[in-house]
Amino acid sequence: MRTTTARVPAKINLCLGVGPRRDDGYHPLATVYQAVDLCDEVRATEVDDDTVTVRTQFAGDGTREQAPVPTGPDNLAVRAALALREAFGVDAGVSLAIRKAIPVMGGMAGGSADAAAALVACDALWGTQAKRRELEEIAATLGSDVPFLLHGGTALGGGRGEEVSPVLARGRFHWVFAIADHGLSTAQVYAEYDVLHADSPPPMPEVPQALLTALAAGDATGLGRALSNDLQAPALGLRPELQRVFEVAEEGDALGALVSGSGPTVMVLAEDASHSEELARLLLATGVCADAVQASGPEAGAHLI
Numbered sequence: 001m002r003t004t005t006a007r008v009p010a011k012i013n014l015c016l017g018v019g020p021r022r023d024d025g026y027h028p029l030a031t032v033y034q035a036v037d038l039c040d041e042v043r044a045t046e047v048d049d050d051t052v053t054v055r056t057q058f059a060g061d062g063t064r065e066q067a068p069v070p071t072g073p074d075n076l077a078v079r080a081a082l083a084l085r086e087a088f089g090v091d092a093g094v095s096l097a098i099r100k101a102i103p104v105m106g107g108m109a110g111g112s113a114d115a116a117a118a119l120v121a122c123d124a125l126w127g128t129q130a131k132r133r134e135l136e137e138i139a140a141t142l143g144s145d146v147p148f149l150l151h152g153g154t155a156l157g158g159g160r161g162e163e164v165s166p167v168l169a170r171g172r173f174h175w176v177f178a179i180a181d182h183g184l185s186t187a188q189v190y191a192e193y194d195v196l197h198a199d200s201p202p203p204m205p206e207v208p209q210a211l212l213t214a215l216a217a218g219d220a221t222g223l224g225r226a227l228s229n230d231l232q233a234p235a236l237g238l239r240p241e242l243q244r245v246f247e248v249a250e251e252g253d254a255l256g257a258l259v260s261g262s263g264p265t266v267m268v269l270a271e272d273a274s275h276s277e278e279l280a281r282l283l284l285a286t287g288v289c290a291d292a293v294q295a296s297g298p299e300a301g302a303h304l305i
C-alpha cells in the first residue's frame with residue numbers, strides 16, 4: 001500500500017491583538033505567528049475503498065495525561081482529507097495515522113496542525129497537485145490557524161487569523177513550553193475575553209512595532225520584552241494557577257513569558273539552548289506545570305518527509 005507522511009510544527013503567537021467580536025462570532029486579529037519544532041506527523045495510507053479513517057498515537061513516554069482526540073469525522077485531519085477530496089472530486093479513501101507531540105487543547109494549534117499535514121499528505125497520496133493557493137483556501141475553511149500551519153516560519157496574521165503574510169525575522173529563538181494537565185477551550189477563552197470587554201469594546205488591534213524591530217534584528221531580549229497576548233487575561237481568569245509559571249520563569253531569568261494563544265500552555269523565552277534546558281528543569285522541579293518541553297523556532301510549515 002502506498003504511503004505519504006507530512007510533518008507539521010506547533011504554532012505560537014508572539015503577539016496576539018484581539019479586536020471586537022464580529023457579527024459572524026469571530027474576532028479580528030493582529031498577530032505574529034511563529035512555528036516551533038514541536039512537531040506532529042500525519043501518515044496517509046492508500047485503502048481499497050472510499051473510507052477516511054484516523055488513529056492517533058501519542059509521542060513521548062506516556063507520563064503526561066492527554067485529552068482524547070476525536071476518532072471520527074470531527075478529527076480535523078479527517079475533515080481536511082474530506083475537504084480536499086470534495087474540492088478535487090477524488091473518489092479514493094485514506095487511512096490517516098497521527099503521531100502527536102503537540103499538546104491537545106494547549107493553545108498551540110495541534111488540531112489545526114494535523115489538518116495542514118493531512119492536506120499535504122493526501123495531496124501527495126492522491127496526486128491532486130493542488131496549488132499552494134488552493135490548499136490555503138481549503139485550510140481557511142477548516143480553522144483560522146490552519147493556513148499558517150501550511151506556511152510556517154514567522155508570519156503576520158490578519159482577518160480572523162487566516163490571512164497570512166511573511167515577516168522579516170532573523171535568528172532562532174529558544175522556548176520552553178510549560179504544559180498544563182488539562183486543556184482550555186479556545187471558544188471559551190474568546191467568550192471570556194468578550195465578558196471582560198462587555199463595558200468597553202476593544203479597539204482594532206495592531207502588531208506592536210517593537211516586536212517587528214526585535215524580530216528583524218534577531219534580538220531575543222527585545223522580543224522577550226515585546227511579547228503580548230490579549231487572550232492572556234481571560235486565560236488567567238479561567239486558570240489563575242498559571243500565574244505561578246510566570247513567577248518561576250522570572251526566577252529563572254527568562255527573557256519573557258506569555259500564555260500561548262488561548263492557553264493554557266505558557267511559553268517561556270530563553271537566551272539559548274542551555275538556558276532553555278535550565279528553565280525546563282526549574283519549571284518541572286517546582287511542579288508548576290505537568291510537563292516542560294523545549295523547542296525552537298522558526299520552523300518550516302507542513303511538509304512531506
Ligand SMILES: C[C@](O)(CO)[C@H](O)COP(=O)(O)OP(=O)(O)OC[C@H]1O[C@@H](n2ccc(N)nc2=O)[C@H](O)[C@@H]1O
Binds near residue numbers: 025
Ligand atoms: C487562539 C488562536 O489559536 C490564535 O492563533 C486562534 O485564534 C484560534 O484558532 P482556531 O483554533 O483555528 O480557531 P477556529 O477553529 O477558527 O475557531 C474556534 C473558535 O474560536 C473563536 N475564534 C477563533 C478565531 C478568531 N479570530 N476569533 C474567534 O472568536 C470562535 O469562537 C470560534 O468558534
Ligand SMILES: Nc1ncnc2c1ncn2[C@@H]1O[C@H](COP(=O)(O)OP(=O)(O)OP(=O)(O)O)[C@@H](O)[C@H]1O
Binds near residue numbers: 068107108114145186
Ligand atoms: N487531530 C486533532 N488533534 C487535536 N485535537 C483535535 C484534532 N481534531 C480535532 N480536535 C479537537 O479540536 C479541539 C482543539 O484542539 P487543539 O489541540 O487544536 O487545541 P488548541 O491547540 O488549543 O487549538 P488552537 O491553538 O488552534 O486554539 C479539541 O476539541 C479537539 O478535540
